[in-house]
Amino acid sequence: MPNILVVIDPDESAHSALNRIKEIPPAAAVNYTVVLYLPALPMMAGKADSAALKARKDAKIAWLQDLVAPLQAVGYKIQAETVTFNRLHDEIIKTAQAINADFILKPLRQHNTLKRVFYTPTDWNLIRLCPTPLILVSDQPVIHGKAIVAAIDVGDADKAHQDLNTVVMEQATRLAGVLEAPLHLVYAYSRLIIANPVPTADPLAYQIMRDKYASEHAAVIAVASLYDIPDERVHLREGTAADVVTACAEEVDAGVVVLGTVARSGASGLFVGNTAESVLERTKKDVFVVKQASFTTPV
DSSP states (O other): OOEEEEEEOTTOSSOHHHHHGGGSOTTSSOEEEEEEEEEOOOOOOSHHHHHHHHHHHHHHHHHHHHHHHHHHHTTOEEEEEEEEESSHHHHHHHHHHHTTOSEEEEEOOOOOHHHHHHSOOHHHHHHHHOOSOEEEEOSOSOOTTSEEEEEOOOSOOSHHHHHHHHHHHHHHHHHHHHHTOOEEEEEEEOOOOOOOSSSSOOHHHHHHHHHHHHHHHHHHHHHHHHTTOOGGGEEEEESOHHHHHHHHHHHTTEEEEEEEOOOOOHHHHHHTOOHHHHHHTTOSSEEEEEOOTTOOOOO
16 A cells, blocks of 8 residues: 655645645545644753643644545545654655655745755755655645646666656656656657857768757657557757756646656756756745656665
8 A cells, every 4th residue: 555755845835745635536545644743843951841832742743644534534544743843845855755655745835946955955855865656746736637748868778767757757657657647758858969169060060969859759758658648748859958848847737747857966966956946946836756666775
């Protein structure tokens, strides 16, 4: 029976992650663990302080139970609990591991460039460090029946990228089935730039570019054929992956964008961000992030 971890943001009025489970039938064999994460408070001493902390926790649990009660009443199998944290992404990952979660549903949070320079957002840390498939939920009221956009990378033929493409397609296909949604495939390619000191057209460079495009086009079509995706739902476009994926998702009015990602650190990860992080900061769609099964979290 699948286990889904649902993260509650107490400052959110719509509770987007919790509402997203309404698109799964109540009778479905799914267990939901709905968690309200509470920031840890400084250690205090004395009976009065301990009583105050207990009263705070009891009030939050009561609030959470009231929040999930309407869903429980119609048949959703929900366990509600609170968890204190020092670093939110750490505790979300630990909870997912503890309950053997198949998916995590969390409200999507976007940040301006200045904030991203000075600290790494929780969603970015989860994208980089969380081994559990992660669905970052936008404020779309409904995604059922809306297109699913799966982004793959056929530019690298190594086994790691091929395995990640397989994970993306399998998860996207499964999600499209659950949501009764059409599945689209997108790939962003870049021009092959060849230094040419002669200021005239270079036939060889042009042919290399055409051969590269033809090879990648054939690879994408092969993937689409494997998953029964018709040609009209296959999108190959020139540009950065984040730009192409975001634009395609808007054009087809997607409900979810499915991306594969690997961890990145250092200045490049801080100032540029992975494709998944870049898409996250500009899209209005749900973002479904997956990793290879071999990924091991440092948390």
